[in-house]
Amino acid sequence: MRLFALALNCLGFESGHRLSALLALLLISPLADASGENCDLSAPPKTAAVDAVHGYFIFIHPRKIASNYTGCQMIWGERGEVFMTIKYEKGAPYTFTQFNPENGKLVLDCRYRDKVLKRGGGECPAYQRITGDTAKGFSQEEEALLLPSLAPERDPRRDTAR
Numbered sequence: 001m002r003l004f005a006l007a008l009n010c011l012g013f014e015s016g017h018r019l020s021a022l023l024a025l026l027l028i029s030p031l032a033d034a035s036g037e038n039c040d041l042s043a044p045p046k047t048a049a050v051d052a053v054h055g056y057f058i059f060i061h062p063r064k065i066a067s068n069y070t071g072c073q074m075i076w077g078e079r080g081e082v083f084m085t086i087k088y089e090k091g092a093p094y095t096f097t098q099f100n101p102e103n104g105k106l107v108l109d110c111r112y113r114d115k116v117l118k119r120g121g122g123e124c125p126a127y128q129r130i131t132g133d134t135a136k137g138f139s140q141e142e143e144a145l146l147l148p149s150l151a152p153e154r155d156p157r158r159d160t161a162r
Contacts, residue, residue, distance in 0.1 A: 048076075057154055065091060072087050073085070076156060096110040
């Protein structure tokens with residue numbers, strides 16, 4: 001939920017408008033340029049973390065970023081749509097990408113180098129915000145509280161997601 005709230009805040013949505021924005025995010029298509037570990041997943045794997053925002057489930061993989069990780073952390077909605085990707089090299093985020101929920105066009109293309117935003121403007125999250133949220137990971141204990149309310153038709157996770 002932290003990453004999703006960050007995404008909505010970056011798009012300028014107030015908390016009262018987040019549900020509408022979340023539903024609109026279902027229209028977003030996956031990234032065309034996918035390279036690195038987990039960057040080419042067509043659906044969230046069964047190991048993806050589950051979180052919820054206003055009753056809508058989101059799926060995050062990988063659930064925690066290791067200090068030596070090179071690849072993508074992807075976030076999907078209930079229908080399996082990718083709406084946010086963070087790319088990492090050796091544990092450091094270097095790209096934060098997000099699409100417009102209404103037309104699928106690129107909204108945010110934030111680039112970081114040496115822990116500083118180098119391209120993307122004021123709507124991009126601060127480097128420290130990304131690293132702080134992803135370093136926390138997603139608690140399996142908190143997730144266990146959500147799983148009983150996750151109906152199979154709302155769960156796009158698959159055994160094989162490639």
